[in-house]
Amino acid sequence: MNGKHIRRLGFEKKALPLALAAAQTREAAGVAVPEILDELQAVQADPAAYLAGGVYAELAAHLHDLGLGKRAAEQVQASARLHAAPLPYRVWGEDLIEPGAREQMDVAMRLPIARAGALMPDAHVGYGLPIGGVLAAENAVIPYGVGVDIGCSMMLSVFPQPATSLSTDEARALLMKHTRFGAGVAFEKRERLDHEVLHDPAWKDQALLRHLHPKAAEQIGTSGSGNHFAEFGTLTLRAPELGLEAGEYLALLSHSGSRGFGAQVAGHFTALAQKRWPGLDRAAQKLAWLPLDSEDGQAYWQAMNLAGRYALANHEQIHARLGRALGVRAAAQVSNSHNLAWKQRVNGAELIVHRKGATPAAAGQLGLIPGSMADPGFVVRGTGNSAALDSASHGAGRQLGRKAAANTLARRDVQAYLEGRGVTLIGGGIDEAPQAYKRIEDVIARQADLVDVLAEFRPRVVRMDTGSEDI
């Protein structure tokens, strides 16, 4: 009797020495080898029957545990199975939304962890959850339900002086000197500013965060690429609001996120989530989630919230640098995150509400909904619509994808659009052309029951990343 006989029966790893020891005991007791092999096969077939005692008990216990482990793993994967039909959800501005975004939201509403959802009128196709998608999940957070740019957000500063007090040339010079745009861009060493968010104790809690801290420190106060911008313009208040009298004011509006730091956090935890559910339906692979009560889920929650605070710190520095250069203190400031997840009570239960390109719009909550580089943006106040999970759109939303915009739009079309509205543009790729976006007036009109408009902001001097194709 030797290991070869045992291995041939399919015993491996820890079961192999256990089976061999039992077999040798039987052999010493005078049992013939073919009979022992029959007994081993019987233990293999039904380990539970041999648990009570005897020479095969230890082997049986081990095989029994293996079986339980396998069944548990199967149960875990079964718990990831999608529902056959999506939970019902409301859509605002259905006539403005491409079918692909609806299909993505349908898949999200079939997730076993989904409890409620809504689609905003700026919705368009994204990775996993569509942009403009709102999804409430139970005890789970979906990295791609938040998005790659964790904490992407808006900030508005209103200055107590007329819009005409800053010339186009002055505005352009200020933006060129005090903002930084582009992927990978950081502030020059001697220009860097400190911020309390860089001293947040959370940075020391995870190896990933410790590793990303230097990048965060060098990129703080920068604006990134894509649809991010910083712009001076005119804010029109038709009635007293924000602690200000009605009138026209000089204002600064910025759109920025958590830069390389947030992108790497998103990538790290998306990979962990996808690894966790190898059997997940292909259609939902990018919606892989982390249980909030798991170690990975807790780590993501901490990193995500740190990235959210960091993104707002970026805006604070953008506004502080430009405000200081202007020599004025802002009379009012509004900001909001539109790529983040929040704990929120929904129909009496505490759920995780993901907003991926959606503005929080609880009753009385202030928010900012920008149009495009040459179209107005709006200061809004939420109405607290529960069917929308207290949300609104985060902008106009794309009607052309980046490639489609580059293929169908011409520079002169964009220049004419900018000239017609008196907008000066620094940088800005063709894929960010106003014509690539839905009409903001339509998008605002479709969500009259989600937000009240308090003020209109018209951009005058806009800075964006150069992009691949300069206008």
Added chain:
DNA sequence: ATGTCC
């Protein structure tokens, strides 16, 4: 969205 890897 990000400088293609944590």
